[in-house]
Structure formats: C-alpha cells, structure tokens
Amino acid sequence: MSKLNREQFRSLREKLKAVNEQQTEIIVGLGSCGIAAGAARTFDAFQKEIKAKSLTGVVLRRTGCMGLCASEPTVEIKVPGMADIIYGWVTPEVARDIVQKHVMRQILVSNCIQDKTFKDILKEGE
Amino acid sequence: MSFNRYILIYRESDAGVDKNENLFDAFMKELGEKDPSNSVQVVDAVMNGKADPDSTLVKIIPDNIYFKCKDPVDAIKIVDDFIIKNNPVKKLEAAANNIQYRIVLRNCGVIDPENINEYIAREGYSALEKVLFDMTPDEVIAEIKKSGLRGRGGAGFPTGNKWAFTQQAVGDVKYVVCNADEGDPGAYMDRSTLEGDPNSIIEAMAIAGYAVGASKGYIYIRAEYPLAIKRLEIAISQATEMGLMGKNIMGSDFSFEIEIRYGAGAFVCGEETALLASLQGERGMPKPRPPFPAVKGLWGKPTVINNVETLANIPVIIIKGSDWFNRIGTEKSKGTKVFAVTGKVKNSGLVEVPMGTTLRDIIFTVSGGIGNNRKFKAVQTGGPSGGVIPEKFLDTPIDYENLVALGSMMGSGGMIVMDEDDCMVDVNKFYLQFSVDESCGKCAPCRLGGRQLLTYLQDIAKGNGDLKDIDKMKRIGNAMQKASLCGLGQTTSNPIQSALKYFYDEYEEHIVHKKCRAGKCLELLTYTINPEKCSRCGICKRVCPASAISGDRESGFAIDNAVCIKCGECYNRCKFDAIDRG
Numbered sequence A: 001m002s003k004l005n006r007e008q009f010r011s012l013r014e015k016l017k018a019v020n021e022q023q024t025e026i027i028v029g030l031g032s033c034g035i036a037a038g039a040a041r042t043f044d045a046f047q048k049e050i051k052a053k054s055l056t057g058v059v060l061r062r063t064g065c066m067g068l069c070a071s072e073p074t075v076e077i078k079v080p081g082m083a084d085i086i087y088g089w090v091t092p093e094v095a096r097d098i099v100q101k102h103v104m105r106q107i108l109v110s111n112c113i114q115d116k117t118f119k120d121i122l123k124e125g126e
Numbered sequence B: 001m002s003f004n005r006y007i008l009i010y011r012e013s014d015a016g017v018d019k020n021e022n023l024f025d026a027f028m029k030e031l032g033e034k035d036p037s038n039s040v041q042v043v044d045a046v047m048n049g050k051a052d053p054d055s056t057l058v059k060i061i062p063d064n065i066y067f068k069c070k071d072p073v074d075a076i077k078i079v080d081d082f083i084i085k086n087n088p089v090k091k092l093e094a095a096a097n098n099i100q101y102r103i104v105l106r107n108c109g110v111i112d113p114e115n116i117n118e119y120i121a122r123e124g125y126s127a128l129e130k131v132l133f134d135m136t137p138d139e140v141i142a143e144i145k146k147s148g149l150r151g152r153g154g155a156g157f158p159t160g161n162k163w164a165f166t167q168q169a170v171g172d173v174k175y176v177v178c179n180a181d182e183g184d185p186g187a188y189m190d191r192s193t194l195e196g197d198p199n200s201i202i203e204a205m206a207i208a209g210y211a212v213g214a215s216k217g218y219i220y221i222r223a224e225y226p227l228a229i230k231r232l233e234i235a236i237s238q239a240t241e242m243g244l245m246g247k248n249i250m251g252s253d254f255s256f257e258i259e260i261r262y263g264a265g266a267f268v269c270g271e272e273t274a275l276l277a278s279l280q281g282e283r284g285m286p287k288p289r290p291p292f293p294a295v296k297g298l299w300g301k302p303t304v305i306n307n308v309e310t311l312a313n314i315p316v317i318i319i320k321g322s323d324w325f326n327r328i329g330t331e332k333s334k335g336t337k338v339f340a341v342t343g344k345v346k347n348s349g350l351v352e353v354p355m356g357t358t359l360r361d362i363i364f365t366v367s368g369g370i371g372n373n374r375k376f377k378a379v380q381t382g383g384p385s386g387g388v389i390p391e392k393f394l395d396t397p398i399d400y401e402n403l404v405a406l407g408s409m410m411g412s413g414g415m416i417v418m419d420e421d422d423c424m425v426d427v428n429k430f431y432l433q434f435s436v437d438e439s440c441g442k443c444a445p446c447r448l449g450g451r452q453l454l455t456y457l458q459d460i461a462k463g464n465g466d467l468k469d470i471d472k473m474k475r476i477g478n479a480m481q482k483a484s485l486c487g488l489g490q491t492t493s494n495p496i497q498s499a500l501k502y503f504y505d506e507y508e509e510h511i512v513h514k515k516c517r518a519g520k521c522l523e524l525l526t527y528t529i530n531p532e533k534c535s536r537c538g539i540c541k542r543v544c545p546a547s548a549i550s551g552d553r554e555s556g557f558a559i560d561n562a563v564c565i566k567c568g569e570c571y572n573r574c575k576f577d578a579i580d581r582g
C-alpha cells in the first residue's frame, strides 16, 4: 500500500467504519491468557467446524484479552439480528457446539455464557 | 424453529450447575403453558461478578433487562407479565452491573490487534491526524494538562507537566520512551493492553513526539512478553507502510519512528533512570534525580518517559476532549485505572474502573469476591512497593492520595487479594524476598537494609523472633525510605510497615506464641492425631509421603514431628477431622 496523506487517510477511515452488519462473527480472545488456556486450539476448532459445515458469511476473527481471564478461552459471537453473546471456557468441544447451535440455529449454548459488563465508549457515547 | 427471546439464568462461577434447577424448571413449565410457539429459550449462564445470596440474577435478551428471582413464583411472574404481556415488572428488576468503564481497554477484546484497519475503523490514528493538522504542540500539551491525566506507572506525576518540561528543555534531539517493563508480581495490565491494542500505544507515542518535539521513540519491553512484542512489530510495520508512522506522517512535515528494545526482566529496570541506562546498553542501575529525564534523559537528551497505560489514554483524550476526561474520576485523580485482580478472588481478570471506585466494588461486585467459603483478609495494591489494606478500609474510594494515606499506593495496578489462609508474615516475606532479589545493590540502605529486614522476617517465621525486632524493623524501614537512591529501596519496607499497622496481632502471635494461624509458616506447625476423634482407619499413614506416621489399627497412629515435612496431606485427607494443626 502506498503512503496515505490526510485526505486519503480520512476516506479510508470512513470506508472502514462502514461495517458489514450482515455477517456472523466469531471472535476468539487470543491474548497470552487465552492462549495459555488453550484458545489457539479453540480457534482451530472453529475454523475446522466452519469448513466442515460449509458455512458462508461467517467470519472467524482474533482479538486480545477482554479481561475475563478466569474464564478463558473467551469467545464473542455476533449473529445478525441477535444480541452479542460472550462465552467463557470455550474448549474445542464447546466451539463445535457453538457453531452447530448458536451460529447455525440461533440456540444458545448453556453453562458458559458470560455477562458483558462494560459499554463501548467509542460507540455508545458516554 | 427459532427463538426471539432468551432468558439467561446466572449462577456464580463456583456454584454447581444444579443450583438454579428449580428456577429453570419453573421457567420451562410456565413457558410450556403460555408460550406454545416455543419462542423463548431458557439457558444457564455464568456470573462474572458477585451474586446476591438470596436471589438469582436473570437477564432477558434482547431486551437487556435484569431481574432478581427469589423463587419459582418470581419466574412465573416474569413469564406472565414481562414475556407474554410485555408489561414491566419493576418490583423484580435489578440494576445492571456496570461499574466498569473502559477507556484504556476500549479496543481490547474488540479489535484484531494484528490488523491496523480495525484500529482505524475505531477512531485509530484520528487523534494523531487531529494534532498534526489542527493543533499546535502547545495546544496538545495544554489539552493533556487540562485533562488532569497522571502517570499510571506508579508515581502519578501529571503527564501534561512532564511533556511541558520536556518541550521546554533545550536540546537538538529529544526522545519519547514507553515504559513497558511491568515487573510487579501479579501485574499484567500493560501486557494485555499491548497485546490487545498495540496501535494505541504507537499512536500516543507519536502524539507525545509531536508535542515535545521528538522524532524518535523507543519502547522498552521485557523479553518475557513475546506476543506483545510480535504485535507491536506488526503494528509498527503496518503503520509505517501506510504512512501513519515514519517520514512525513499523513503528508505533514512531522516524522516519527519507533524502535523496540528488549529488557531482560529486572524489576529495577522499570525505574526510569535505570531503564534509560539499560536502553543505552549500560547496566540497569538508577541514577540520582535531578537531572530528570525530561531535561537530561536518553543519551543526555530531553526525554519523556511514559507508562503504557498512561499512553493508552492519550488518543481518547485528544478525540473526546479534556473536558470529557476530566469529568471521570475524583477531584485529584482523573479518568480510570486498570487493575489486574488476582489472588483469592473468584474471577481473576482485568478490571477498568473510574478513579474513585471503592476497593469493595472491584473485589466483590466485579471480581466476585472470595471463593471456597473463605473470608477476605487483605488486598495488596502497589505490588512490592505498596501495602496491605484490611477489610475496614474496603470502602475507600481509590485514588492516588487515598491509597497513600492507607499506607499503600496505587502502583501500576496489580491487586492481589488474600483470604484467611494467607499469613501476613509469609506474604511480607514473599515481597521482601522479591525486593532483595531485585535490588541493584548500588546504594547501601537498600542493599543492606533489605537483607536485614528479610533476616528478621525469616526468623519470625521460624519462631525465632523477638518483639524487639519489630522496632528495629520499623527503624530500618524508615532509614531505607529516607536514604535509598531510588523508589525500589524507598518502598521496600512498605508492605511490612502496613502489615505491622493493620495485622500487628499476627506478628505478635508468631513471635510470642509461636503460632501461625493461617498455617503457612511451616516451622511453626505441628500436626498431631487426636485419639478421641481418630477411628484408626489408617489413611493418614498411607498418604504420608514422608513415612512420618507410625502405628497400626490395633494400637492407633502417631505422627513423628521430627520426620514430618508439614505437607498437610494427612490433615486434608482425614475424614474424621482427627488431625489437629497447631
């Protein structure tokens, strides 16, 4: 990519801000704490399961630590039209369960949903 | 079939799955009757924070409303009134647990740290754009000053003033250094920030560079943080490729480049003058200040050194303005603080709260309190430089001044929670051993005083202490506070001084009665078998790894304390409570 000047930076930013609301996102916490708890294997399990079920419109993403270190590996699931859900203790088995139930049929997986206790200051203002 | 509503029944993270079974069944039964189309799913969920002992928290999504349910009757009411008739049920409504407020961690757990585009989509590099084109360096410094931001590395020095000193200092070359050494036991806020949002630190360093007139920055990071290093490298190279770092950023005439330097993990290298020495390739030892780094820093040039968390605040302050930031926190401590809450809490993790939040809210409401049916004893803030804070001060609003008044300090944000099973002498010994190991040895008060304090503590823990030692420890500690060259030696005695203030009785017990109530000081422990309770099952003899237990089922069993290694295995395994520990 060539170097951006101010105008180019601004237009890139606006382009990037327009998020795709229509895709399902699986976001795996891959900070040191998550990786120590096995998040890399969880990530692989999601990747395989998405492929095995030939799912399209599902994006697997990586992120840092969301602070729930006691319940790593943590995963956030965003399905269009559904509230965002955070799961804790997501082992590869739970990952497959999440794909088959939550992602494919909008059924929540029990016993590992966490509560998201903080707002997004950049999106929700104050 | 698809659901349009979900009922989440929260249980505490250490409670069994069947704890809410009644409630679960009540919801299912009522829904079975009233919701024939099966549009609501009932799910077990897990609480991060502390639950109310007499009720269960229930959340309805997508409505995002919480209810407190005491019994199945409440469940029926929620289904009938709220779910079916869409009427509010104010009586049962519960407040959301929204104590956390995330400025520093705004992107952690949200964006992909290895993809700069995701950072840009969330206002990333917009603060840099704003300062480069719409603000003068003086205006940037004035804005940071007005925000009231103070250094998060421990000392709490006003960041705007630090930048102003560096800007005003005379020098042909100036530097910006990010202190990512993070050496306190139990602290990992900076690591998580760097791993989760590396671009925010880079952007903030460039803003600092623009403000003070520097075009080169260094990140001093411990080599034990390989993932943070990797993500910083990716961020720097992506930013440079896009022209957001390097020469003529975004076409302006400001250039800034960043280099990463590794530390070998010495705690003292977090001290700013030692850090600079280490950066220059010298042995990491502190130097007397003044001159302060702002005047004479890296290679003798004016240098601004800021902590990771301090820097992470900068872009938000620029975008949202100092007035916005200024409204958060207390009178003298603005903004938020990130804590790494560890130790005996149910849910250890990273917590970011506004300054002025109470310790109780952090430890209990957010982190779930103490597990295993134990009671809270104390919390250590400020790592080896801080002190212990007992239960009676848990309602103190956290800010720099309040924590110092309690004999501790804010420190970088490690918060280690202790319960009844922790012994104050033992905890003090741990921190002192750390400070002694990490002392660079340059000045006598710290080098000799630390050792002496440790020797007293070791004696006390073995039952060889003397009450007179306490007075000597206080005097040595005071001398170290006054005469040590750097913060390490000046604060080494803080944990002991605070424990003597709040837990004097425990010290006295060790010294006078040769007892350790927590059972941590092994030399003071003896295990004996209580023949009244003993049923002669013999499990103790079988599990003892040291073969210290003799006897048989005919004559009974006895522990030979000369052989016993105080592992407590028999004590833990005896089903009849027949092993006494004293």
Ligand SMILES: Cc1cc2nc3c(=O)[nH]c(=O)nc-3n(C[C@H](O)[C@H](O)[C@H](O)COP(=O)(O)O)c2cc1C
Binding pocket: B150, B151, B152, B153, B154, B155, B156, B157, B159, B162, B179, B180, B181, B182, B183, B184, B267, B268, B269, B270, B271, B272, B273, B305, B306, B307, B308, B310, B311, B412, B486, B487, B488
């Ligand atoms: C023994 C010792 C260790 C320190 N370790 C760190 C550290 O790991 N990280 C840090 O940011 N500051 C540390 N500091 C504080 C730094 O000297 C310095 O005050 C800080 O980097 C300034 O940044 P700030 O103004 O943004 O807080 C330490 C200080 C002492 C005395």
Ligand code: SF4
Binding pocket: B268, B285, B286, B438, B439, B440, B441, B442, B443, B444, B446, B447, B484, B485, B486, B487, B488, B489, B490
């Ligand atoms: S106080 Fe301790 S760590 Fe600091 S310079 Fe003196 S000997 Fe070194």
